[in-house]
Amino acid sequence: MADKIVILTGAGISAESGLGTFRDEGGLWAKHRIEDVATPEGFARDPALVHGFYNARRVQAASAVPNPAHTALARLQRDWPGEVVIVTQNVDGLHEKAGATAIHMHGELSGALCFACGHRWTAPPQMSPGEPCPACAAPTGRPDIVWFGEMPYHMDEIEDHLLGCDLFAAIGTSGQVYPAAGFVQGAAYAGARTIELNLAESEITGAFEDHRIGPASEVVPAWVA
Numbered sequence: 001m002a003d004k005i006v007i008l009t010g011a012g013i014s015a016e017s018g019l020g021t022f023r024d025e026g027g028l029w030a031k032h033r034i035e036d037v038a039t040p041e042g043f044a045r046d047p048a049l050v051h052g053f054y055n056a057r058r059v060q061a062a063s064a065v066p067n068p069a070h071t072a073l074a075r076l077q078r079d080w081p082g083e084v085v086i087v088t089q090n091v092d093g094l095h096e097k098a099g100a101t102a103i104h105m106h107g108e109l110s111g112a113l114c115f116a117c118g119h120r121w122t123a124p125p126q127m128s129p130g131e132p133c134p135a136c137a138a139p140t141g142r143p144d145i146v147w148f149g150e151m152p153y154h155m156d157e158i159e160d161h162l163l164g165c166d167l168f169a170a171i172g173t174s175g176q177v178y179p180a181a182g183f184v185q186g187a188a189y190a191g192a193r194t195i196e197l198n199l200a201e202s203e204i205t206g207a208f209e210d211h212r213i214g215p216a217s218e219v220v221p222a223w224v225a
């Protein structure tokens, strides 16, 4: 029985597709305060600011193309005799554009959510305050994104995959945000081998047995090959 592989991806895998990361030089959090644009409180305080932040990223992500790291993971998922599960913190659709399937634990820019009735629909390119819900007609549409202080999506499914995997890999993540940053401990505890692929050391480098340092577009295809 071929190994089961779980791969966690972060903003670093999409950096070479032109999508800014959060914490690197000139990253998203250098230009915006997390509290203002990525918390439910910030959305309640100034929905126009938050919609503006995600509208700009939605347009950028729509024209972005996958890089060799995304395509290598799609190939691995297609050709590996065992199960390959991609869990992403990213809200861009680049894994899917590369032909892979991924569990979006922090939501997707392409999605809209009604915080009154819970209905989900495809987000229009530009959302605005009071965005009407097509199901309950209430003016309560928000980006379908997991903000700080909110429970990430698909956690039970993800935990099942972590406890049953033979190899856990993390690609392009700084390991500063939980619960994603704790996945390596869960997988290692369940007996999985662990590898980190990143441009530089991260907050959780010490938790991994193996490492590949370099740009994702180079180290990921080399690792998959």
Ligand SMILES: CC(C)NC(=O)[C@H](Cc1c[nH]c2ccccc12)NC(=O)[C@H](CCCC/N=C(/NCCC(=O)O)S[C@H]1O[C@H](COP(=O)(O)OP(=O)(O)OC[C@H]2O[C@@H](n3cnc4c(N)ncnc43)[C@H](O)[C@@H]2O)[C@@H](O)[C@H]1O)NC(=O)OCc1ccccc1
Residues within 6 Å of the ligand: 009, 010, 011, 012, 013, 015, 016, 021, 022, 023, 024, 027, 038, 089, 090, 091, 106, 145, 146, 147, 148, 149, 150, 151, 152, 155, 171, 172, 173, 174, 175, 176, 177, 178, 179, 180, 197, 198, 199, 200, 201, 202, 214, 215, 216, 217
């Ligand atoms: C800041 C941090 C301390 N705070 C948290 O972790 C909080 C609070 C918290 C919970 N538990 C804790 C325990 C301890 C301390 C704090 C907490 N967590 C939460 O609020 C979470 C919700 C967090 C989700 C917030 N939303 C995001 N994103 C969507 C929004 C949006 O996209 O706008 S988080 C966002 O930042 C996170 C980190 O970003 P990265 O992807 O890692 O990107 P970053 O820029 O940081 O790093 C890039 C990396 O790539 C590398 N790189 C760059 N270029 C390349 C390149 N070319 N190639 C390769 N690598 C490269 C760089 O070297 C770097 O290492 C990602 O998750 C990303 O999605 N919710 C929650 O905990 O709910 C309750 C709960 C309780 C129990 C069980 C479950 C839940």
